[in-house]
Amino acid sequence: xxxxxxxxxxxxxxxxxxxxxxxxxxxxxxxxxxxxxxxxxxxxxxxxxxxxxxxxxxxxxxxxxxxxxxxxxxxxxxxxxxxxxxxxxxxxxxxxxxxxxxxxxxxxxxxxxxxxxxxxxxxxxxxxxxxxxxxxxxxxxxxxxxxxxxxxxxxxxxxxxxxxxxxxxxxxxxxxxxxxxxxxxxxxxxxxxxxxxxxxxxxxxxxxxxxxxxxxxxxxxxxxxxxxxxxxxxxxxxxxxxxxxxxxxxxxxxxxxxxxxxxxxxxxxxxxxxxxxxxxxxxxxxxxxxxxxxxxxxxxxxxxxxxxxxxxxxxxxxxxxxxxxxxxxxxxxxxxxxxxxxxxxxxxxxxxxxxxxxxxxxxxxxxxxxxxxxxxxxxxxxxxxxxxxxxxxxxxxxxxxxxxxxxxxxxxxxxxxxxxxxxxxxxxxxxxxxxxxxxxxxxxxxxxxxxxxxxxxxxxxxxxxxxxxxxxxxxxxxxxxxxxxxxxxxxxxxxxxxxxxxxxxxxxxxxxxxxxxxxxxxxxx
Numbered sequence: 033x034x035x036x037x038x039x040x041x042x043x044x045x046x047x048x049x050x051x052x053x054x055x056x057x058x059x060x061x062x063x064x065x066x067x068x069x070x071x072x073x074x075x076x077x078x079x080x081x082x083x084x085x086x087x088x089x090x091x092x093x094x095x096x097x098x099x100x101x102x103x104x105x106x107x108x109x110x111x112x113x114x115x116x117x118x119x120x121x122x123x124x125x126x127x128x129x130x131x132x133x134x135x136x137x138x139x140x141x142x143x144x145x146x147x148x149x150x151x152x153x154x155x156x157x158x159x160x161x162x163x164x165x166x167x168x169x170x171x172x173x174x175x176x177x178x179x180x181x182x183x184x185x186x187x188x189x190x191x192x193x194x195x196x197x198x199x200x201x202x203x204x205x206x207x208x209x210x211x212x213x214x215x216x217x218x219x220x221x222x223x224x225x226x227x228x229x230x231x232x233x234x235x236x237x238x239x240x241x242x243x244x245x246x247x248x249x250x251x252x253x254x255x256x257x258x259x260x261x262x263x264x265x266x267x268x269x270x271x272x273x274x275x276x277x278x279x280x281x282x283x284x285x286x287x288x289x290x291x292x293x294x295x296x297x298x299x300x301x302x303x304x305x306x307x308x309x310x311x312x313x314x315x316x317x318x319x320x321x322x323x324x325x326x327x328x329x330x331x332x333x334x335x336x337x338x339x340x341x342x343x344x345x346x347x348x349x350x351x352x353x354x355x356x357x358x359x360x361x362x363x364x365x366x367x368x369x370x371x372x373x374x375x376x377x378x379x380x381x382x383x384x385x386x387x388x389x390x391x392x393x394x395x396x397x398x399x400x401x402x403x404x405x406x407x408x409x410x411x412x413x414x415x416x417x418x419x420x421x422x423x424x425x426x427x428x429x430x431x432x433x434x435x436x437x438x439x440x441x442x443x444x445x446x447x448x449x450x451x452x453x454x455x456x457x458x459x460x461x462x463x464x465x466x467x468x469x470x471x472x473x474x475x476x477x478x479x480x481x482x483x484x485x486x487x488x489x490x491x492x493x494x495x496x497x498x499x500x501x502x503x504x505x506x507x508x509x510x511x512x513x514x515x516x517x518x519x520x521x522x523x524x525x526x527x528x529x530x531x532x533x534x535x536x537x538x539x540x541x542x543x544x545x546x547x548x549x550x551x552x553x554x555x556x557x
Contacts, residue, residue: 121176121196121201122173123193123194126158126187126190137184137343138158143156154167160347164263173198180193191209259288268290272293272297279293280296344431347432348432358531361527361533361538362489366523367522371550371552372390375553378556379447391423391438392446399442401544403415404533420442421440421442423437425437425479435476436469437470476496486503487501488501488525489525497528498528498529498533499527500526507519
């Protein structure tokens, strides 16, 4: 039997008594003898007693700690929290998917309320200021309550869902969500669902196509086995209860679109107008109409309607504003790309794109001018030099602009850069970029040459010292050794932070870049 101070536990600094929560007798215990155990284990089990025994009631309350006796006043009484471990309701929070993200939008929930989830499993698609990303759960259990439904915004760190360890605790999780204030917004969004569910009439149309039963047949998917779908396609698939594994994607690189899901479900496409608009020019193709005779493009939304910016567009708009406060200098220079084009033809079969080759050339030139990839301190009173050249390359997407980063371009061989760039572009097109893929850039390249743009000025990204704008390479008549010749010339414009990069410094960098581009044999090693 025990009454008080019957268990001694030594922490990092003291030896303390543990007071049992109830009087009674000890029926079993873990072995003693200075054995270390983790926190919150079961050390002993007890049975209640009508009256406490006095076996240890006379024991003194002075305990040895680090070789000396402790006064009774310094002895802390530690009450046991629970005799048995009790499961608790856990929260899924809006994650910070980038260093600049302050809020995120729920694109679609991949799991519904009441469904079982596993640690590491993707449960929701979140639109950040960079891209749409799958968010995984850290817990095993049941998705008890969704506090932020599809299409709604939440600040970083706010709870967006509650997870119960067992089905029996789902009600408790919902009660916790209600007290946390997350219950109010959730019921509102489902209201539109009935309206969207109105299309059941087309169900008979789904019955008309007899091939529907062949749905379970295997689908020719991507070579890597991944299922890539647009966020809207995932939302439609969840609503129509269509297994994405059975849908054949018709988008870029086999990506599944909303139209593919609707076709699989046998319901009318939600975007018939664009298809019809596309069909019109196709029918007129034989006549080869001039661009001036082409039909005007359909408006993305009704005239006069305010269309909210996507998370990525908001981030671009927000990040561009600080650039207005930076004094910049702009310098342009032409360089001959004949030798670079010849080298490109040799390395292209090995998977090296012109973007990768150009990034390598810029990286080599930057390594000779550390100030060009250095940054100014936030206070504007010091220069911060970077060890490696990390080049961010602008990539245009439907929903905005993103800049994946090629790390250490000066110290990485061009073939590895080609492989990395190919992987980054694939991720960017498929909304698979992670925060590490677009963080850490200290110099940016923006290339509009593929659109036939001769030259342009790029906007300096916040936190960087310079950005290089690359125009198209074009055959140009030039004097060669006193005679007329033709060379392929490319114009590049550099925009630099004039607070720590003077015009002559930027010009010296362009001279080095020109030398590298016009004699690129050392880029391949």
